[in-house]
Amino acid sequence: MEVISCLSEMQKSSLQWEREGKKIGFVPTMGSLHLGHLSLVDLVRDQSDLVIVSIFVNPTQFAEGEDLEKYPRDLERDLLLCKEQKVDYVFTPRTEDIYKVNASTYIAEKSVSEKLCGQSRPLHFKGVTTICAKLFNLCRPTFVALGQKDAQQVSVLKRMIEDLHFPIEVIVGRIVRETDGLAMSSRNVYLNDTQREDARLIFQALIKVKKLVVEEKTINVDRLKEELMKVLQQGNSVRVDYAEVVNRNTMRIEEGNISKESLLVVAVWVDSVRLIDNMDLSNE
Ligand code: PAF
Secondary structure (H helix, E strand, O other): EEEEEEEHHHHHHHHHHHHHOOOOEEEEOOOOOOOOHHHHHHHHHOOEEEEEEEEOOOOOHOOOOOOOOOOOOOOOHHHHHHOOOOOOOOOOOHHHOOOOOOOOOOOOOOOOOOOOHHHOOOOOOHHHHHHHHHHHHHHHHOOEEEEHHHHHHHHHHHHHHHHHOOEEEEEEOOOOOOOOOOEEOOHHHHOHHHHHHHHHHHHHHHHHHHHHHHOOOOOOHHHHHHHHHHHHHOOOOOOEEEEEEEEOOOOOOOOEEOOOOOEEEEEEEEEOEEEEEEEEOOOO
């Protein structure tokens, strides 16, 4: 496994692989790797000649006062995990190279990113689309693997890839969960024991709604949201940011009855830790 930090070296290499007809699998991350990330590596490896994982804590997707400074970082551990997972290249660019002082170009998606997380974190997706466009240009992936936990991010990036004609296929990896059901996230380390107890309610709430749909054929969106809230409200430290049924492609909020494309999405604060999760209401 090779670690590349230099932008021009990364781009020169990936252009060469492209010329040789190699299929490049790419997993963009902010490090602090967990089984969710590693499952994405497995997902692209089968169809790729080589796999690149990028590790870059992207400052532009954090707003003032968010957790950029305290975001967990452990490059040594991450590199070890990548090696064990048979990653070929780890790309670790420096912030000052990615964002030159005189840089003034950003990419903003203007529809899929507007609601939900885009409403609570107004500049977040602009940071995500900008960094991903840069990484795509530097790593030239054939496939990019993204995790379903960040459902809105997946839809926003799919839209950007389509709108900007990146020749990239998106592969979506299923949500990987801890044994208690909590979706794996680098931010889970922020939770103390009591908060962790409350965080478990998220999956319990999603499962309850799924059961209502599958077993009791409940299809009314308001009724489903009501049941979801009942479970979430059992947590003293839980404050719901949003809980919606959306169309999984457009992220448009659904009303009335659920459809074949319905996705239940939630974002909750457990004290000061913001967690997101989702559940496919059609066929999961
Ligand atoms: O999901 C993440 O870790 C980040 O948003 C991403 C896609 C690596 C962009 O910084």
